[in-house]
Amino acid sequence: MTMAKLADTDPGADAARRVDAIVVGAGFGGMYSVHRLRGMRLNVLGIEAGNDVGGVWYWNRYPGARCDVFSIDYSYSFSDEIQQEWTWSEEYSAQPEILAYANFVADKLDLRKDFLFNTRVISAHFDEDKHAWILATDGGEILEAQYCIMATGPLSIPKEIDIDGAKDFKGKIYRAAKWPHALVSFKGQRVGVVGTGSSGMQIVPIVAQEAEALYVFQRTPSFTFPMRNKPIDPDYALQVKKQYATLRALARNNFTGGNRPMSTRPLFSVPKAEREELLEDGWRRGGRVLMGLFSDALRSMRSSPSSCAERSPRSSRIRIRRGASRRGAIPFFRADPASIRTTTRLTIGRMFI
């Protein structure tokens, strides 16, 4: 966001539209920021590149997209009305349900009226004299505000495809974070999935169910756990709603921000037979349970799930990573592994067809 760019787009201060606060992004962060700032009686304008709310859940419509922390934890806690009215159907909800939740919140709080959609902020600069932020949009509008909140998220700019030959590739190329809104069918197709980070891992088992052949290109293998996702029992949902105040308080004080218990015991302080039993039980229960079994699971190389996996007979089932920065729990491949061909530790040199 440079001055030069601003000079190209800034026709003069007088043309600027002035508000108290600008929020860039209509993901969960931006939606809440607009609501909160409005509550402070500020005149707020939200700006979003997409044409509706939801952020990553608006963009990432790829098959298999879902959250990997409990849906109940992956939801707003600031409004009891919202948490009482909304009911999650699965322990780990899929993208359509999470996007529906974002829409439900936007409707409930009437957020859209303060958002400018299909608009990208292309520059932002603080004017010392005016003591205001000056923003320019790709629509040519200049905006001024005392406060500017960049709720642009950590994952809203997808990596460009930098593989030789991609431009001349005759087949179809889809990107997880720019997935078409219309349904994509892979029936009878030969499909290659490049990358086995969090998105690749979610895509593979779903596409494997309908593709004629599936090739997975994996440069860096890591570990994954079975997610053991299941529908939320209505009685359990009711109990959660009754106890939200306590659950939210616990989550705020939890290392991961959720309601999974975290042990205070390091792995090797626990007798061998007991820790084997705990690991078996964690594996059986799935999701993030394994991460909370020992206090040093995320901190010590010796105790990390991947190094435990290498020493364990389970290692053949712990194979592909969730994004390293998110060290999360993983959906398990339901497809017959024999139908998936995987290349490992290879960097793709060139694409052609």
Ligand SMILES: Cc1cc2nc3c(=O)[nH]c(=O)nc-3n(C[C@H](O)[C@H](O)[C@H](O)COP(=O)(O)OP(=O)(O)OC[C@H]3O[C@@H](n4cnc5c(N)ncnc54)[C@H](O)[C@@H]3O)c2cc1C
């Ligand atoms: C598939 C997937 C699964 C995930 N699962 C989990 C999970 O289980 N648990 C968890 O905690 N997190 C998860 N995440 C991480 C997720 O990014 C955060 O949980 C959260 O949704 C981020 O919200 P946000 O509002 O900060 O940003 P985003 O949701 O990224 O929203 C940012 C918005 O800003 C807009 N924007 C960016 N730049 C501009 C600009 N210059 N002008 C205008 N608009 C702009 C973008 O279009 C986007 O809509 C997941 C992410 C993905 C992609």
